Amino acid sequence: MILNEKSVAEIKKKMVRYPRRKSARLPAITVAYRQEGHLHGELYREISQIIEIPVIDIATAASFYTMFPKEPVGKFLIQVCHNISCALLGADSLIGYLEEKLGIKKGETTEDDMFTLISVECLGGCTAAPMMQINDEFYENLTHEKVDKILEDLRNKA
Amino acid sequence: MEKKILTKYVDDPNQINIDTYLSHGGYKALEKVLKEMKPPEVIEEVKKSGVRGRGGAGFPAGVKWGFIPKDNPKPRYLVCNGDESEPGTCKDRVLMESDPHSVVEGMAISSYAIGSHLAFIYNRGEFAYPARMMEKAVEEAYEKGYLGKNILGTGYDLDMIVHTGGGAYICGEESSQLNSIEGERGMSRMRPPFPAVAGLYACPTIVNNVETLAAVPFIINNGGDWYASMGTEKSNGTKLFSLSGHVKNPGNYELELGTPLSVLINDLGGGMLDGHKLKAIIPGGSSTPMLLPDQIDVKLDYESLVEAGSMLGSGAVIVIDERTCMVWVAERLIHFYRHESCGKCTPCRDGTGWLEQLISRIERGEGKPGDIEKIESLCGNIMGRTVCPLGDAAVMPIQSSIKLFRDEWEYHIQNKKCMVKSEFAFK
Ligand SMILES: Cc1cc2nc3c(=O)[nH]c(=O)nc-3n(C[C@H](O)[C@H](O)[C@H](O)COP(=O)(O)O)c2cc1C
Ligand code: FES
Numbered sequence: 001m002i003l004n005e006k007s008v009a010e011i012k013k014k015m016v017r018y019p020r021r022k023s024a025r026l027p028a029i030t031v032a033y034r035q036e037g038h039l040h041g042e043l044y045r046e047i048s049q050i051i052e053i054p055v056i057d058i059a060t061a062a063s064f065y066t067m068f069p070k071e072p073v074g075k076f077l078i079q080v081c082h083n084i085s086c087a088l089l090g091a092d093s094l095i096g097y098l099e100e101k102l103g104i105k106k107g108e109t110t111e112d113d114m115f116t117l118i119s120v121e122c123l124g125g126c127t128a129a130p131m132m133q134i135n136d137e138f139y140e141n142l143t144h145e146k147v148d149k150i151l152e153d154l155r156n157k158a
Numbered sequence: 159m160e161k162k163i164l165t166k167y168v169d170d171p172n173q174i175n176i177d178t179y180l181s182h183g184g185y186k187a188l189e190k191v192l193k194e195m196k197p198p199e200v201i202e203e204v205k206k207s208g209v210r211g212r213g214g215a216g217f218p219a220g221v222k223w224g225f226i227p228k229d230n231p232k233p234r235y236l237v238c239n240g241d242e243s244e245p246g247t248c249k250d251r252v253l254m255e256s257d258p259h260s261v262v263e264g265m266a267i268s269s270y271a272i273g274s275h276l277a278f279i280y281n282r283g284e285f286a287y288p289a290r291m292m293e294k295a296v297e298e299a300y301e302k303g304y305l306g307k308n309i310l311g312t313g314y315d316l317d318m319i320v321h322t323g324g325g326a327y328i329c330g331e332e333s334s335q336l337n338s339i340e341g342e343r344g345m346s347r348m349r350p351p352f353p354a355v356a357g358l359y360a361c362p363t364i365v366n367n368v369e370t371l372a373a374v375p376f377i378i379n380n381g382g383d384w385y386a387s388m389g390t391e392k393s394n395g396t397k398l399f400s401l402s403g404h405v406k407n408p409g410n411y412e413l414e415l416g417t418p419l420s421v422l423i424n425d426l427g428g429g430m431l432d433g434h435k436l437k438a439i440i441p442g443g444s445s446t447p448m449l450l451p452d453q454i455d456v457k458l459d460y461e462s463l464v465e466a467g468s469m470l471g472s473g474a475v476i477v478i479d480e481r482t483c484m485v486w487v488a489e490r491l492i493h494f495y496r497h498e499s500c501g502k503c504t505p506c507r508d509g510t511g512w513l514e515q516l517i518s519r520i521e522r523g524e525g526k527p528g529d530i531e532k533i534e535s536l537c538g539n540i541m542g543r544t545v546c547p548l549g550d551a552a553v554m555p556i557q558s559s560i561k562l563f564r565d566e567w568e569y570h571i572q573n574k575k576c577m578v579k580s581e582f583a584f585k
C-alpha cells in the first residue's frame with residue numbers, strides 16, 4: 001500500500017458520511033493527493049479498493065480536476081495566478097522573477113526537486129493581487145521582497 | 159458608506175470560535191426558527207426580505223425554495239455554493255474563513271425551511287484555509303448541539319458535510335456542482351429538470367451561494383421587512399463587492415445595493431492607482447460586459463447595471479486603467495473560459511477554443527483582416543446555445559470589448575501590435 005494508515009482512515013471516515021459511496025471519490029482523491037503530492041494509477045487502484053468503486057471511475061473523475069498534478073512535482077508546488085486581476089498588477093513579471101530566481105522556466109522543476117513553477121487561473125485572491133499558492137498556502141500582495149523571503153523560508157524549512 | 163451587516167465581525171479574529179459567535183448573538187436565529195416557526199413561515203420571511211441569489215444570477219432565494227415539490231417523498235438536500243471561481247471574485251472566502259458560523263447557521267435555517275436533513279458546503283479545492291475554518295465551525299456546532307440529532311431538543315435533525323472541489327470553475331455552476339458532489343466529472347446537466355425538482359442523487363435540491371445563505375440569520379433576527387428596507391426597490395439588502403485591479407485600496411466592501419460605483423472605486427477604493435486614467439470597468443466578475451469611465455456613477459444594483467448594459471453578477475469589480483491593451487485583456491479571459499469549459503457541448507468546447515486561437519493571434523500581431531468579424535460571428539453562435547451559461551460567460555466580455563474598443567482591435571490587426579502595451583511590473 002502507498003496510502004498510509006492515516007490517509008486510509010481519513011478516506012473511510014469521509015466515505016461513511018455520504019448517502020452514496022460514489023460521492024467519496026473526490027474526497028479520497030484529495031486525501032491521496034495531499035499525501036503523495038501527485039496522482040497516479042496505483043493510487044487510483046488503492047482508492048478503488050477502499051471505496052469499492054471500479055478503478056476506471058476513479059481515474060475518469062481524477063482526470064477532470066486540474067488541481068491535482070498527474071506527474072511528480074517538486075517538494076513545493078508554486079502556482080502563480082495569471083488571471084486578470086493579478087495580471088493587471090504584474091503577475092507576468094512575477095512569473096518572470098520567479099523563473100529568474102529559481103533558474104527554471106514555467107512548467108519546470110528545479111534540479112534538486114525542491115520547486116515546481118506553474119501558472120494557474122484565478123485562485124480567489126484577486127483583491128490581494130498579485131498572489132500565488134504554494135502547496136496549500138496562499139501568499140498575497142506579493143512584492144520582490146516578500147518573494148525573496150518566502151523562497152528563503154521554504155528552503156530553510158526543507 | 160460601507161454597510162457592514164454580514165461582515166460586521168470579520169475583522170475580529172475570535173469570530174471563528176463558536177463562543178465568540180454566540181456572544182455576538184449567533185445561533186439565536188436558528189433557535190428561533192426551530193422553536194417558534196414552521197418551515198413555510200421561514201420561507202415566507204425570506205421571500206419578504208427579497209434577498210436575491212448572490213452567486214451571479216440574482217434569483218430570489220425564497221421563491222427558489224418554494225419550488226421544492228410538496229409531494230415528493232425523496233430526501234431533500236441543501237447545497238451551499240462556495241466554489242467562488244469567477245475571476246475577480248473573492249468575497250465568499252471572507253465569510254467562510256472569518257465568520258464560518260454565520261454560514262453554518264444560514265445553512266441550518268435554510269435546511270429546516272426546505273425540509274432537508276443533509277446539507278453540503280461545496281468549498282473550492284484551493285481554499286484549504288477556508289475549508290479548515292468551515293470544518294472547525296461544523297465540528298463546534300455539532301458539539302454544542304446546533305447540528306446533529308434532535309437539535310436544541312426540537313426533534314429536528316441535520317447533518318452537514320464540507321465537500322472540497324478539485325480546481326474546476328465549472329463546478330461553481332450548480333448542475334456541475336451536483337455532479338461533482340456525486341463524485342463524477344464536473345460536467346453540466348440539461349435542465350429541466352431543475353435541481354429543486356431533481357438535483358443531487360436525483361432528489362429535490364436547493365443550491366444557494368454562501369453570501370445568500372449567510373444573510374438568512376439576519377433576515378430571521380430582524381425580519382424580512384427590515385432587510386427589504388435596505389437597498390433599492392427591487393434590489394434589497396446589502397452585497398459584498400470584491401474590488402480589484404488598478405485601484406489604490408483593493409478589497410472586499412459590503413455596500414447597500416444601489417450605492418454608486420464611484421463611491422466604491424473612488425471613496426472606498428481610494429481612486430485610481432498611481433493617478434492613471436480609468437479606461438474600463440468590469441462590474442460583476444470577469445464574465446460581465448465592460449463599462450466605460452463615463453458610467454462610473456451607475457448604481458450598483460441588479461436593475462441599474464442591466465440598464466447600463468452589464469450585470470451585477472458576483473459583485474467583482476475589476477478596474478482597468480489606460481495602460482491596458484483591451485485585446486490583451488480579452489486574451490486572458492478567453493484563455494480562462496477555454497480552459498474551464500467542461501467539454502460537454504460543442505459550441506462552448508470548440509467555440510471557446512477557436513475564439514482563443516483568433517484572439518491570441520491578434521494579440522501576437524498575426525491577426526488578419528476579417529478576424530474581428532469571425533470573432534463576432536463565433537460569439538453569436540455560442541451565446542444562448544450552450545447547455546449551461548459558461549458559453550455566455552465566455553463571450554460577453556469579448557463582445558463588449560469589441561463593441562467599446564473596436565478601434566483598438568482594428569489597430570492591433572493593421573499595425574500588428576498593441577495600441578498600448580500592457581506591461582505591469584509587480585512591486
Ligand atoms: C460557469 C458558472 C460558474 C458559476 N460559479 C459560481 C460560483 O463560483 N459560486 C456561486 O455561488 N455561483 C456560481 N454560479 C451560479 C450557480 O449556477 C447558481 O446560480 C448559484 O449558486 C445559485 O445560488 P444563488 O441563487 O444564491 O446565487 C456559476 C454559474 C455558472 C454558469
Ligand atoms: S485573478 Fe488572481 S486570484 Fe483572482
